[in-house]
Amino acid sequence: MLSDVSKISPNGLLADSPKMTGFKIQRLELPKTDPTWRFALAANPASPGFLLQLFGENGVTGSASVGEIQHLGYKLGDMRDALERAIPKVVSDKDSSAVESLVGPSRALIQMALLDLVARSRQVAAHNLLGELKRDGVRVTRILALKSPEEMADVAMSLVNEGYRDLKIKLDNKDEDLDFERVAAIRSAVGPEVNLTVDSNQSYSAEGALSISNRIAQFNIEVFEQPVPQNDIKGMRFLRERSPIPIEADEAANSVERVEELIREQAVHGVSIKIPKLGGIDKAAQVAQMCSDAGVQVRIGAHVGSRLLSAAALQLAVVIGDLVEPAELAEFERLEGDPVTGLVIDGGRVKLPGGTGFGVSVSEKLEA
Ligand SMILES: [Mg+2]
Structure with missing residues (x-):
């Protein structure tokens, strides 16, 4: 059972936080080691986002990072404008309504930085504020970008040789046979x-998804994530009733209200939880609890960006009782120039770091 989420809401955290003396928000643009990395909805040679630091008068700094989510409509420029309006009110007036006026990754950025600040001020790891510790780390997946079947199989093998035992295959339905060959080759x-x-990031129709699902089930696939467009609840339910591979919502599960609807409509077997799209760790914890209560599988989806973002999500992953592993918390490994250290993948697993807050360190040159 997770703790009372009101304590980790912006309002709850501001009541517990030290007085803040200032903040720093920086653009973070992390180049991809493979600039041709793409999935069905986007291709970008870098992962753009922000790093926020909140400075407490007790000398403690709370930090958080998020990226933009173009395909859900959260664009960097809009986010910057919203954050520049809200953060000064949060810092000088402890105004929680300024945070609640934000949605998605912008709300998540401030909520996470406040959680890190409060946990570090109490000298405890953030998971202590979230619930009872269930595990000391999680198995992690790596995601295979869209390429030819042979290239995807090569990347898969190199990741297996690095120690990974869990992989996620991107599909795009440009050609169902090509998608089949990708899965077969891997x-x-x-x-x-x-x-x-x-x-497949919404790229199939319900009928098409059922066809490919029936064809690739022989390869022992654990989850078929977001086969159909995010608003096609009927299509997801159609698939949940017929697909030999369990159906998971990702883009469709982009708010507490949407997850309530998916559960009510019995549309999916599982939900991919991501802190930025849901608007914060408090919202993500609420969704995890709702899914657990409804018997819907809880997985932690990809948190693409700095180690700081995956470190925050790991603090939640370790308190979710019926979390289905692996978690998608290793994507920072394919990005360069991360100013954050202290989160390490070893043998396809990420271990909970020992420090306070999110347990990772922001490079000195960014601290000033
Ligand atoms: Mg997805």
């Missing part, structure tokens, strides 16, 4: 022991 390369999921 399964053939990695052998039967590696756990595979697929994600």
Whole structure:
């Protein structure tokens, strides 16, 4: 059972936080080691976002980072404008309504920085404020970008050789046979022991998704993520009733209200939880609890960006009792120039760091 989420809401955290003396918000643009990395909805050679630091008068700094989510409508310029309006009110007046006026990654950025500030001020890890510790780390997935079947199988093998035992395959339905060949080539390369999921990022119709699901089920696929457009609740329910591979909502599960609807309509087997799209760790914890109560699988989806973002999500992952592993908390490994250290992947697993707050360190040159 997770703790009372009102304590980790912006209002609850501001009541517990030290007086703040200032803040710093910086643009963070992390180049991808593979600039051709793409999925069905976007291709960008870098991962753009922000890093926020809140300075407490007790000498403690709370930090958080998020990226833009173009395909859900959260664009960097709009986010910057909204954040520049809200953050001064949060820092000088402890005005929680300024945070509540924001949505998605902008709200999440401030909520997370406040959580890090409060936890560090109390000299405890952030998970102490979220619930009872259930595990000391999680298995992690790496995501295979859209490429030819042979290239995707090569990338899969190199990740398996690095120690990963969980991989997610991106599909795009440009050609159903090509998607089939991608899955077949990867399964053939990695052998039967590696756990595979697929994600088509809304690119199939319900009928088309059922067809590909029936064809690739032989390759032992654990999850089919967001097969159909995010508003196609009927399509997801159609698939949940018929697909041999369990259906998971990602883009469709982009708010507490949307997840309530998915549960009510019995539309999916599982939900991919991501802090930025849901608007904060408090919202993500609420969604995790709702899913657990309804018997819907809870997984932690990709938190693309700095280690700081994955570190924050890890603090939540370790308190969710019925979390389905793996979590998608290793994507920072394919980005360069991250000013944050202290989160390490070893043998396909990320271990909970020992420090206070989110447990990671922001580079000195960014601290001033
Ligand atoms: Mg997804």
